[in-house]
Amino acid sequence: MSDSIEIEDETTRDRVLNNTQVLAYLGRQWARRPWLLAGMIGFVSLATVTELLIPLAAGRLIDALAAGPEGNTHWTALAGYIGVAALFYLFRQMSSRCEVPFSSANMADLTTEAFSKVQRFSLDWHANTFAGSVVRKITRGMWAYDNLTMNIVYGVAPSIAVMLGMAGLMAVRWPIVGAVALGVMAAFVTSSLMLSRYYIRPQNIRSNALDSQIGGALADAVGGIATVKAFGAETREDARFHDLAWRWRAEAKKTWTRFVNSWLVNIVTDLSMQAALVGLLVWQWSRGAASAGDVVAALTAYMIVASYMRRFGEQVQQVQKSMDEIQDLAIFEMQERDVEDHPDATDFRPQQGAIRFDQVGFTYAGQERPLYTDFSVAIRPGEKVALVGPTGSGKSTFVKLVQRLYDVNEGQVLIDGQDVRHVFQDSLRRNIALVPQDPALFHRSIADNIAYGQPDATREAVIEAAKAAHADAFIRRLPQGYDTLVGERGVKLSGGERQRVAIARAILADAPILILDEATSSLDNETERDVQAAMEAVMAGRTTILIAHRLSTIRDADRILVFERGRVVEQGTHEELAANDAGIYARLAALAAG
Known part of the structure; x- marks a missing residue:
C-alpha cells in the first residue's frame, strides 16, 4: 500500500510526496554540514550508550548497600553511578551545542532556497497560486524542519536504540524477561509506525491543505482591503473567512482526535509491558533467581524503556506531522521551472536594441x-x-x-x-x-x-x-x-x-x-x-x-x-x-x- 496521497481543493490538485521522498529531501539538508551532523549524532550515540549503563550502575549500588558498610564498596558504586549519569548529561550537552548551529544554519538555507525557487517560477504559476499560501508553506516548512530534526535525532533514533539495548541486557540476565520485553517493544514500534503512516497522515494532509488556504485567504482579503471597504463588504468577508476557519477546524479536530486515539493504543501497550515485566521479575525473585539489586536494575531499566516508549509514540507522530508540513519545500525543490537558463548561457551584451x-x-x-x-x-x-x-x-x-x-x-x-x-x-x-x-x-x-x-x-x-x-x-x-x-x-x-x-x-x-x-x-x-x-x-x-x-x-x-x-x-x-x-x-x- 502506498503512502502517497492526493488532496483536491476548490481550485487545484496538490501534489503530495511519499515519506521516502521527504526523507531524501531532509537528508540533503543534513548533508550540508557533515561535521556538525557527525558531532550531533556521535554525542547522542554516546549519551544513549551511557544511559543504558545507568540501570546497571543503580543495581551495583543497591547490591553494595545490601552487602553492608564493610569494604567501602558502596562508595565506589555510588561514584560509578554518579559518573555514568554525569557522562550522560555531558554528551547530551555537547550534542546540543552541535545541533544549535547545525539546525539554525540549515533552516536559514532551506528557507532562502525555497524563496529563491519560488521567485523563479513562471508568472502563470504565481497567477494561479495564493501568495499567502506560499508564505504559509515556507514558514511552516522551516519550523517543521526543526521539529523533524529534533524528533529524529533526539527522539526516535535514541528511543529505538535504548529499547533494543535494554531488551538485550535483560535477555542476557533473564532470557524469558528479555524475550517478552523485545516482543512487546516490537509490537509497540510497529503499531506506532503503522498508525502514523496510514491512520494519522491522510487526515493530517487534509488539515494542512486547509491551513494553507487560510494563509491564502488572509493575504487575499488584507491585500484587497481597499476593495472590501469600497463595497462595505467586511461582514461578507468575515463570513467567508469564518466558513473557511471552521472547515479547517473540522479537519484539525479529526487529526487531533486520531492523535489521541493512537496514544490510547500506546497506553494499552505500555500497561501490558508493565504487567508482564513486573510479574516476571517478582516470579524470578520468589524463586531466588534474582537479587534485590537485579530487581532494582530491571525495574530501573523498565522505567527508562517505558518513558522512551511513551515518547517514541508521540515522536513518531510528530515526525510524520513534520514530514507532511515540510513536503511543500521538497516539492518546490523538485519542481522544474518553465523557463530555464541554457547550460551554455552567457551574459546578455547590450548594444543598440535591435x-x-x-x-x-x-x-x-x-x-x-x-x-x-x-x-x-x-x-x-x-x-x-x-x-x-x-x-x-x-x-x-x-x-x-x-x-x-x-x-x-x-x-x-x-x-x-x-x-x-x-x-x-x-x-x-x-x-x-x-x-x-x-x-x-x-x-x-x-x-x-x-x-x-x-x-x-x-x-x-x-x-x-x-x-x-x-x-x-x-x-x-x-x-x-x-x-x-x-x-x-x-x-x-x-x-x-x-x-x-x-x-x-x-x-x-x-x-x-x-x-x-x-x-x-x-x-x-x-x-x-x-x-x-x-x-x-x-x-x-x-x-x-x-x-x-x-x-x-x-x-x-x-x-x-x-x-x-x-x-x-x-x-x-x-x-x-x-x-x-x-x-x-x-x-x-x-x-x-x-
Missing part, C-alpha cells in the same frame, strides 16, 4: 490553438514602435517574449543578434525597462522604489529621474519626502503617483530597450501631457515599444503594428494607417474619436 522575431511559433500551455505561427517582425535600433489591436490579439505576448517570460515553441527571438534563450534571464531583463499599466511598488521608501533598477544610484540621480517623470513635486509634499514608505504594493499613493514613480524607475534604469504598457493611462490630461514630454526625451536613442489603447498617445510613433489573432495585419505611421478607411486602425481611430 529586436527581431524570426518565424516564431508560440502556444500557451493548456491551449490547443497557437497564438503565433511563423511570426516574423523586426524593430530597428532606436525605433519607437506602438502595438495596437483588440484584447487577446498578441500585443502583451509580444512583450513577454521579448523579456523571455515564456519560451517560444518554434523560431527565435533575437535582441542585438543574440537569441534570448542563450543568455541569462536576469542579464537580459536588466537591459529592458518596463513601465506596466498597473505598477506594483514595494513597501519601501520612494527612493528605494525609484532606484530598484539601479540600486547603486545616488540620491541626486534618483531626484533627477523623478523630476524627469514629473514626480518630484508630489514626492516633496509627502511627510518624509523621498524616504516616505509607500505601503504594500504602493497603496499609500494614488494611481497616477504610482505611475510616475514607475516611470522614474524606468528612466533611472537607463536600459537600451524601453517598454511602456499604457504607461500614462492613470494620469490626468495635464500630467499626461507633461509626462509625455518628459518621455520623449527618455525615448530618444532607445528602442521603445508602446502598448496602447488610447491612440492619442501613439500618434508620434515611428511605426504602428496592428495585431489581430496573433498576426500583424497592418503597419505604418498614424497618418498612413488612418488614411486606409477599410483598415482596422482606421476603425479603431474612428471609435476613439466618437
Whole structure:
C-alpha cells in the first residue's frame, strides 16, 4: 500500500510526496554540514550508550548497600553511578551545542532556497497560486524542519536504540524477561509506525491543505482591503473567512482526535509491558533467581524503556506531522521551472536594441490553438514602435517574449543578434525597462522604489529621474519626502503617483530597450501631457515599444503594428494607417474619436 496521497481543493490538485521522498529531501539538508551532523549524532550515540549503563550502575549500588558498610564498596558504586549519569548529561550537552548551529544554519538555507525557487517560477504559476499560501508553506516548512530534526535525532533514533539495548541486557540476565520485553517493544514500534503512516497522515494532509488556504485567504482579503471597504463588504468577508476557519477546524479536530486515539493504543501497550515485566521479575525473585539489586536494575531499566516508549509514540507522530508540513519545500525543490537558463548561457551584451522575431511559433500551455505561427517582425535600433489591436490579439505576448517570460515553441527571438534563450534571464531583463499599466511598488521608501533598477544610484540621480517623470513635486509634499514608505504594493499613493514613480524607475534604469504598457493611462490630461514630454526625451536613442489603447498617445510613433489573432495585419505611421478607411486602425481611430 502506498503512502502517497492526493488532496483536491476548490481550485487545484496538490501534489503530495511519499515519506521516502521527504526523507531524501531532509537528508540533503543534513548533508550540508557533515561535521556538525557527525558531532550531533556521535554525542547522542554516546549519551544513549551511557544511559543504558545507568540501570546497571543503580543495581551495583543497591547490591553494595545490601552487602553492608564493610569494604567501602558502596562508595565506589555510588561514584560509578554518579559518573555514568554525569557522562550522560555531558554528551547530551555537547550534542546540543552541535545541533544549535547545525539546525539554525540549515533552516536559514532551506528557507532562502525555497524563496529563491519560488521567485523563479513562471508568472502563470504565481497567477494561479495564493501568495499567502506560499508564505504559509515556507514558514511552516522551516519550523517543521526543526521539529523533524529534533524528533529524529533526539527522539526516535535514541528511543529505538535504548529499547533494543535494554531488551538485550535483560535477555542476557533473564532470557524469558528479555524475550517478552523485545516482543512487546516490537509490537509497540510497529503499531506506532503503522498508525502514523496510514491512520494519522491522510487526515493530517487534509488539515494542512486547509491551513494553507487560510494563509491564502488572509493575504487575499488584507491585500484587497481597499476593495472590501469600497463595497462595505467586511461582514461578507468575515463570513467567508469564518466558513473557511471552521472547515479547517473540522479537519484539525479529526487529526487531533486520531492523535489521541493512537496514544490510547500506546497506553494499552505500555500497561501490558508493565504487567508482564513486573510479574516476571517478582516470579524470578520468589524463586531466588534474582537479587534485590537485579530487581532494582530491571525495574530501573523498565522505567527508562517505558518513558522512551511513551515518547517514541508521540515522536513518531510528530515526525510524520513534520514530514507532511515540510513536503511543500521538497516539492518546490523538485519542481522544474518553465523557463530555464541554457547550460551554455552567457551574459546578455547590450548594444543598440535591435529586436527581431524570426518565424516564431508560440502556444500557451493548456491551449490547443497557437497564438503565433511563423511570426516574423523586426524593430530597428532606436525605433519607437506602438502595438495596437483588440484584447487577446498578441500585443502583451509580444512583450513577454521579448523579456523571455515564456519560451517560444518554434523560431527565435533575437535582441542585438543574440537569441534570448542563450543568455541569462536576469542579464537580459536588466537591459529592458518596463513601465506596466498597473505598477506594483514595494513597501519601501520612494527612493528605494525609484532606484530598484539601479540600486547603486545616488540620491541626486534618483531626484533627477523623478523630476524627469514629473514626480518630484508630489514626492516633496509627502511627510518624509523621498524616504516616505509607500505601503504594500504602493497603496499609500494614488494611481497616477504610482505611475510616475514607475516611470522614474524606468528612466533611472537607463536600459537600451524601453517598454511602456499604457504607461500614462492613470494620469490626468495635464500630467499626461507633461509626462509625455518628459518621455520623449527618455525615448530618444532607445528602442521603445508602446502598448496602447488610447491612440492619442501613439500618434508620434515611428511605426504602428496592428495585431489581430496573433498576426500583424497592418503597419505604418498614424497618418498612413488612418488614411486606409477599410483598415482596422482606421476603425479603431474612428471609435476613439466618437
